[in-house]
Amino acid sequence: xxxxxxxxxxxxxxxxxxxxxxxxxxxxxxxxxxxxxxxxxxxxxxxxxxxxxxxxxxxxxxxxxxxxxxxxxxxxxxxxxxxxxxxxxxxxxxxxxxxxxxxxxxxxxxxxxxxxxxxxxxxxxxxxxxxxxxxxxxxxxxxxxxxxxxxxxxxxxxxxxxxxxxxxxxxxxxxxxxxxxxxxxxxxxxxxxxxxxxxxxxxxxxxxxxxxxxxxxxxxxxxxxxxxxxxxxxxxxxxxxxxxxxxxxxxxxxxxxxxxxxxxxxxxxxxxxxxxxxxxxxxxxxxxxxxxxxxxxxxxxxxxxxxxxxxxxxxxxxxxxxxxxxxxxxx
Amino acid sequence: xxxxxxxxxxxxxxxxxxxxxxxxxxxxxxxxxxxxxxxxxxxxxxxxxxxxxxxxxxxxxxxxxxxxxxxxxxxxxxxxxxxxxxxxxxxxxxxxxxxxxxxxxxxxxxxxxxxxxxxxxxxxxxxxxxxxxxxxxxxxxxxxxxxxxxxxxxxxxxxxxxxxxxxxxxxxxxxxxxxxxxxxxxxxxxxxxxxxxxxxxxxxxxxxxxxxxxxxxxxxxxxxxxxxxxxxxxxxxxxxxxxxxxxxxxxxxxxxxxxxxxxxxxxxxxxxxxxxxxxxxxxxxxxxxxxxxxxxxxxxxxxxxxxxxxxx
Numbered sequence: 001x002x003x004x005x006x007x008x009x010x011x012x013x014x015x016x017x018x019x020x021x022x023x024x025x026x027x028x029x030x031x032x033x034x035x036x037x038x039x040x041x042x043x044x045x046x047x048x049x050x051x052x053x054x055x056x057x058x059x060x061x062x063x064x065x066x067x068x069x070x071x072x073x074x075x076x077x078x079x080x081x082x083x084x085x086x087x088x089x090x091x092x093x094x095x096x097x098x099x100x101x102x103x104x105x106x107x108x109x110x111x112x113x114x115x116x117x118x119x120x121x122x123x124x125x126x127x128x129x130x131x132x133x134x135x136x137x138x139x140x141x142x143x144x145x146x147x148x149x150x151x152x153x154x155x156x157x158x159x160x161x162x163x164x165x166x167x168x169x170x171x172x173x174x175x176x177x178x179x180x181x182x183x184x185x186x187x188x189x190x191x192x193x194x195x196x197x198x199x200x201x202x203x204x205x206x207x208x209x210x211x212x213x214x215x216x217x218x219x220x221x222x223x224x225x226x227x228x229x230x231x232x233x234x235x236x237x238x239x240x241x242x243x244x245x246x247x248x249x250x251x252x253x254x255x256x257x258x259x260x261x262x263x264x265x266x267x268x269x270x271x272x273x274x275x276x277x278x279x280x281x282x283x284x285x286x287x288x289x290x291x292x293x294x295x296x297x298x299x300x301x302x303x304x305x306x307x308x309x310x311x312x313x314x315x316x317x318x319x320x321x322x323x324x325x326x327x328x329x330x331x
Numbered sequence: 332x333x334x335x336x337x338x339x340x341x342x343x344x345x346x347x348x349x350x351x352x353x354x355x356x357x358x359x360x361x362x363x364x365x366x367x368x369x370x371x372x373x374x375x376x377x378x379x380x381x382x383x384x385x386x387x388x389x390x391x392x393x394x395x396x397x398x399x400x401x402x403x404x405x406x407x408x409x410x411x412x413x414x415x416x417x418x419x420x421x422x423x424x425x426x427x428x429x430x431x432x433x434x435x436x437x438x439x440x441x442x443x444x445x446x447x448x449x450x451x452x453x454x455x456x457x458x459x460x461x462x463x464x465x466x467x468x469x470x471x472x473x474x475x476x477x478x479x480x481x482x483x484x485x486x487x488x489x490x491x492x493x494x495x496x497x498x499x500x501x502x503x504x505x506x507x508x509x510x511x512x513x514x515x516x517x518x519x520x521x522x523x524x525x526x527x528x529x530x531x532x533x534x535x536x537x538x539x540x541x542x543x544x545x546x547x548x549x550x551x552x553x554x555x556x557x558x559x560x561x562x563x564x565x566x567x568x569x570x571x572x573x574x575x576x577x578x579x580x581x582x583x584x585x586x587x588x589x590x591x592x593x594x595x596x597x598x599x600x601x602x603x604x605x606x607x608x609x610x611x612x613x614x615x616x617x618x619x620x621x622x623x624x625x626x627x628x629x630x631x632x633x634x635x636x637x638x639x640x641x642x643x
Contacts, residue, residue, distance in 0.1 A: 006543075006637045011592075013636075017629050018591030021622070025595050028618055029565070037604040037611060038597065064398030064606060068377070068391075099607060102391045157387060196498055197491070233492040 039063070040098065067097040071106070083115035087140055094148065101157040104148030108158075111141030112165045141165070156194065159185055167205060167292075175208045196229050200236065207239060207278075210294040217243040224255060237261065238274040238301075246300040268308040272320055275301060338438055344445045347432070351449020354422075355415055360453060363407055367461050370403050371468045389476040390608075393513035396472055397606045400465040401522060405602070408458055408530035409558060416450050416537035417550035440635040443538060447631055450534050458527045465523075466515045473514040477507055512608040521616050522605025528623040529599040533558055535630035536594070542637040561596035564589045594626055 032038045074089040090107030097103055119125075119133035145162050152158060163178035182202035186195055200223060206216035220240045223231050237260045244254050261267035279291035279298065291298060309319050374396050423429040432442060484506045488499050536557050540550045568586045599619065604611050 002640070009636060010539075010633050013629070013633055014592050017625075021625060022590055025590065025598060025622065028615075028622070029595065029598050032598060032601065032615065035604075035612065035615070036609050037601045037615060039600065039603045063603070064391075064394045065402065068395045100387070100391060100394070102387045105387075194502065196493065196502075229493060229495050229498050231492065235492075 063096045064100075067093045067100070067103065070096075071103065074107075074110075078110060078114070081118060083111065083118065083137060087111055087115075087144070090144065094144075094151075098151045101148065101152055101155045104145065104152070104155075105157050105161050108141045108145040108148065109161060109165075111137050111144060113141075113168070115141070154184075154188070154190070156185060156190075163205075167208070175205055179205045179209070179212075199223060199227060199229065200231055203239065204235070204278075204292065207243075207293055207297055210296070213243055213247055213294070213297065217247055217249070221255070234270040235274060235277070238270050241267075241271075242297055242300045242304065245304065246296050264308055264312060268305065268312060268314075271301065271305050271308065275305065275320065338440060339444070340441060343437060343441045344448060347437075347442060347445020348448035348452060351419065351446050352452045354419075355449065355453045358415075360411065360415065361457065361460070363411070364457065364460055364464075367403055367407060368464055371400055371464050374399050375468055375472055389480045389510050390513045392476060393469065393473060393510070394606055396469055397465070397513070397519065397522075400461075400468070401526060401602045401606065404458060404461045404465070404523065405526045405529065407461065408454055408526055409533055411457060412450065412454055412530040412534040413537050413551055413554040413558070415453065416447070416534045417541050417547045417554065419446050419450065420538075420541045421545070421547050439638050440631070443542075443631050443634050443638060447534060447538050447627065450538075451531050454530045454534065455527060458523060458530070462520070462523045466519075469519075470515050473510060477510050480506055480510060516608070518608065518611050519605045521611040521613075522602035524616060525599045525601045525605075525619060528619050529596055531623050532594050532596075532599075532626045535627045539630045539634045539637075542634045542641070557593060558596065560589060560593050564593060564595060565597045598622070 029038070033040075070089055070093050074086045074093070077086040077089060087107065087110075090103065090110075093103045094100075094107065115137035116134045119137055120130055122130055122133070125133065142162070142165070145158060145165070148158050149155065149162065159181045163181035166174040166178040166181075179202055182198045182205060186198035186202055188195065203216050203219040203223065206212045206219065216239070220236060220243060223236060224240060240255055241257070241260055243249075257267070261270065278293050279301075293301060305320055308314075377392075377395060420429075423432075433439065481503050484503060485499060488502060493499065533554060537550055537554045540553050541547075544550050544553075564586075568590070601611055601615060601619070
């Protein structure tokens, strides 16, 4: 009898205490969610994706460890070339670690670059099949990045990867959007952003887009005159030079050639190096590759190289082999 | 001289607590720390695939180390809290120590508080040792990573054409600060304290159950169930209270009742924030402390209620 009395009293007391502490606990939980102190509750869909592991991670600290182990698994699967399976593993990983840009970046990069590259080189398929698979992997990778940015708005690693992949020379798809990403990071007030990286990155990307040469020129002049990072490297000098030529800037408004290059021989070397960097001749032999210069700037660059070679009496054997490689393909 | 015995005497509770501490230490409970040390050592050799070097790889390495260490710490602390507390009362009965204590003017409430405090002390020492092991290991790992990352960052900047010393130094300072935030910080200690609080609450549950039950195994199993329910209850609420299905009506009732009878262990999950280097406000730790204190007091008082007239 006493046992049951005890049980009843204990339950009644727990009920009263429970009612009192429930509101305190609920408000504490809400506060913690607001302050980002608790991991967001995993959706049941994500939990399903993870299977039994999904229930194990609820217990707390296991998420980063499990994610790392699954990352190793994804790495092995990629080695076998099963890209869909690897992508599925990354979906699970980011369900556990949605705020770790490392996994979003890594998973997307594999799909956009490695999986699609693998598809393009798969000789067991017809060219049309290869193209189809290439596109599918590419879209999967970009969709993954988009999801990563939804989870981590403004994350620099992800914004940079996204822009870089839009600018991928193997299939340059959205240089305009890449410029927007770079501008966003350049103008950000976030101290963690490496704004100095985007000061010139945004301008080099503008060189790719027809019709935005004036904007690029204005930016390069600004870098030349005001950059606090003293960015007067050869690429900035050549960009300014070809933009002045291409935009036919009046001589009195130009930055004189003498300021940009100590002499014509150095100028020619810088131009040739710029050509090698922006219009990689090896990469351009591939079907889908594009140079990092728009057609008019490309022509200006080539013209100047030829003029300088003539002016400096370069023997034909040392002249740059340009024409037989380049055929411009608009995107 | 008055024969009246005070209801709660801190000195008496302390004597019982220190005795319980000694009793548990003699049971060689700290041997599990060797296993913990091996886990920590093994984690130091863990490497993420580094084919793509992203800015956050060093932080991810540290996250893995912290996450695994905190998980191991929590597992050991909770298992220890359940097993040790469940074992104490039956062992005192079996050894007849209980009779010696209770025949003296020791109120049963003091005895229970003392027992719980003894277990809490052992958990505290165990968590503190595990914390030291984790912190030392994390410090060495972090120092190595900082060195590596600073060289990498500097090389990368120079390769990109940035030669300005001020810019390079500012970037190195920023990079170092980002990695240090994932190292041994006060924030991480708050996470460890939350683990300790969780173990204290589960010890309270165990002491309440052990006053009812005569079987240690039963107490351990029920405590484990309470621990799991405490973690899963928010998910159950999310599923049943937000769901619209008709046949879930019964579950909705249960979902509302569960948080009333069981502690919600998800609020102790701020160790996740410690892992992510998210700043934990002190006020949250104070609130968790209050909640833990409330749970412990209520569970001990209820244990006393059951225990007060129990005959052995």
